[in-house]
Amino acid sequence: MQEAMIARAKELLADGSVSRVMGWKKGEFSYDISPAVFENADQLVDFVYDDFCGANVSKYLINESKKEGKILAFLKPCDSYSFAQLLKEHRIDREKVYVIGIPSYGKADINKIRAKGIDGVLGIKSEGTDFIVDTIYGEEKIAKFEAMSERCLTCKSKKHVDVDEMMGEEGEWNAESKRFDKVAELEAMTPDERFEFWRGELSRCIRCNACRNVCPACTCVSCVFDNPNSDINNKAAASSFEENMFHIIRAFHVAGRCTDCGECSRVCPQNIPLHLLNRKFIKDINELYGQYQAGANADEKYPMVNFTFDDCEPGIVYKRGGNQ
Amino acid sequence: MQRIGVFVCHCGTNIAATVDVKKVAETLLQEPGVVYATDYQYMCSEAGQNMIKDAIKAQNLTGVVICSCSPRMHEATFRKAVAAVGMNPYMLEVANIREQCSWIHKNIEEATEKAIILGRAAVAKVHLNAPLIAGQTPVTKRALVIGGGIAGIQCALDIADAGYQVDIVEKEPTVGGKMTKIDKTFPTLDCSSCILTPKMVDVAQNENIKIYSYSEVESVKGFVGNFTVGIKRKARYVKEDICTGCGLCTEKCPQKKVPNDYNLGLDTKRAIYIPFAQAVPKVATIDADYCTMLKTGKCGVCSKICTAGAIDYTQQDEHLEEQYGAIVVATGYNPIKLDAFDEFAYSQSPDVVTSLEFERLMSASGPNGGHLVRPSDHKEPKTIVFVQCVGSRSTVECGKPYCSKICCMYTCKHAMLCREKYPDTEVYVFYIDVRTPGKNYDEFYRRAVEEYDVHYIKGMVGKVCPEGDKLKVQASDLLTNEQLHIDADMVVLAAAIEADKSARPLATLLTASMDTNDFFTEAHAKLRPVESPTAGVFLAGCAQGPKDIPETVTQAGACASKVIGLLAKDHLVGNPCVAHSDEMMCNGCSTCANVCPYGAITYETKDFSRRKDGTLMRRVASVNPAVCQGCGCCTVACPSGAMDLYGFSTKQIMSEVDAICK
Incomplete structure (x- = not known):
């Protein structure tokens, strides 16, 4: 696959369709792979695509699409959902990106x-x-x-959203995915148990911001946590509970926009299962507003910013026992 | 540093009985920036207002905190007062220590503590307040009346009479509403049609009034003085401007089995119909659910018969947008469905009818030409039982908790008319109470009892059982404590009335508030009864609560005078507490525009290049302050916090929260 991708990239560079290539390269070790931009055919010797290439490259295309010329991007199915969601939020200029969909059988x-x-x-x-x-x-x-990785074991879709061409075989949406099982487990806990679970997990947070920086839904020009006018940033020093609030606020901010790519948990150096917070939101949205997959449809308003007469009333929180 | 004055109101004993107002003033004087604090019996009175004005001058105050009732009540009053002595009105904050404190607490200590905390939050906010200047917006001098019943008609006529243009949007093919279905009106027994149809003609002929019949409001944008309303004109498959209303098509249409909703389904009409002879506009409408041509493409009789060539089977729903300065909601009522009250056998026997159906049976324009016969066998009923409060004043879930208000009087009217026209009929009325407040109402009721020998029985009917051609009525007489068994020929149920089903979605479009019964709420139940809390939206008729015709007409007139008062202004002073976007932080993600109910947010691509970086074009939000209503949806939806609200900035609110949590 890797060789075929390099060959196709060289072709597109040669005929001038694209001027850069977005892909992955090895770090110090073969398994610490990072997204990379290749400016010409010669640089492609470093191009790698193997079973360690889990990183989602869609977020890099925000800045890349602001530059001169078109960029070729190889997108895995989960990357393509993030890409489509970013298009919906007007963060990427679609004209500046040539997307080749590549299959991913689990990293x-x-x-x-x-x-x-x-x-x-x-x-x-x-x-x-x-x-x-x-x-x-x-x-x-x-x-x-x-x-x-856990996110691949519970893969939601092997099908891409918005590609210009496919290499390899296009897959299917996986309706059988068990990705909400762990969330259901947490929901079954008593509020105290659940609080303890999350306190235990989140207390390990070192606020390195890796989850925020890798997240394709966290693309603000300036994050609310860095905004002095938000009056949030200065709370960090005031409370040891702050790191918990950080993750909860972040989950709220990406609610309805998170495509469940799982990057947050992948990059967390403390191995906090951050994706579970997002999945809880996704599960709730599915249950309260009907099935919704962020990024699946570029034109649809997402439930969190859309009003319909059938929307549940706020009292649903009480009815579901949220007051306990 | 601000120099803040704190003024604590007693509100007579409303606040002072539960809150130690002196202590509140003394404690708040210790807050940073507070240089003056006092209390007074009625801050909103002239003397109270003068106290504030004098203090501003004497103490060189830069900000004011009033601890009093809800800002909805008197914020405008106090803003005006401080502005009179040169302070920017937005340097004032109201801490609500009445509705949110004294009224809901009993313990003086707790209430006082809470009042202090609320005052402290307001002081914290004033520290961050900045002077704001309100802009002006022009007023579109045209009103929209939603609903063309008697409320809408009267309101439109009164507004038009003052020289302003009015559009009526009516969802039925004709205006007139419920009153067209009514036979006689209490307490004078004049014919409903005779008093209504001239008004319908007036509306049609008034050059200031335009009727959109068979139409619905589907979107509302904008704000007081500047509403943009989307109207759907439903396809009636007849060209309204060409149809002469001759009615030939309605006689020749071969599809005869269409339930006639004008007669509440008691008889049938054709698939092309004019609801009744006096309909306005008098044009035919095709019922697409029944028309053979529209369903199968084969028929076309009406088109052949129509000499004017008005039939158009290809007609589509039309969508138009109009501008209005004011909107009147007059969506009216409907009797509730009686499915859940089957002890009265409504669904089991055609001879158990609702009062409105009985009205049609008695009416000269009804299915039997006004000759009262039983729907089942067309025999004259000899014993009629009326049951009041069916679903009204009800504690069960399928009923309504309120009194439907009109039932006592119309039941009395029905009973009296039965006895008048058919003196050999026995008439029983079962009631919980007979409520007759209204001019000449009780006299009317006395006449029914004393002159017409209607049997009024205090008590409820327990069960109605159809047996043979009789309806066995089981009831209790609470005054004699007897069980009664009556073999009735007809039973008439005074069904509770409820707000029209279209009201709830309309309220959402208008962002107007409703009570739990889906009646629109007033801006103030006593002092602003025809205005909705949403500026520019006014209320007439049963959309606001059950009422009879005289009351509806009175209210519609009051509503019109409020509309005229608004339309007479050339400009409205806007609200400076509007959203604004920090372009340096905006991502252009469209989240704010998605949630904005007023369509106030647009995007532009701006150049943010710094010299050495080359070009950097970014899509950023910008708010139209004339359209923004300051609801704040965008500020909470914005993920980066680029959106903020003047007068309610995130910083101000956070400082209030901090002050409360201190």
């Missing part, structure tokens, strides 16, 4: 591989239901369901 989570005692990772490839991990000690085989 590996390095932490899970390490937890299996596999160290010295040099590379990864996919073989049926297993990942073959190349290490300095030789090849190791690990079942995909044991090594895949």
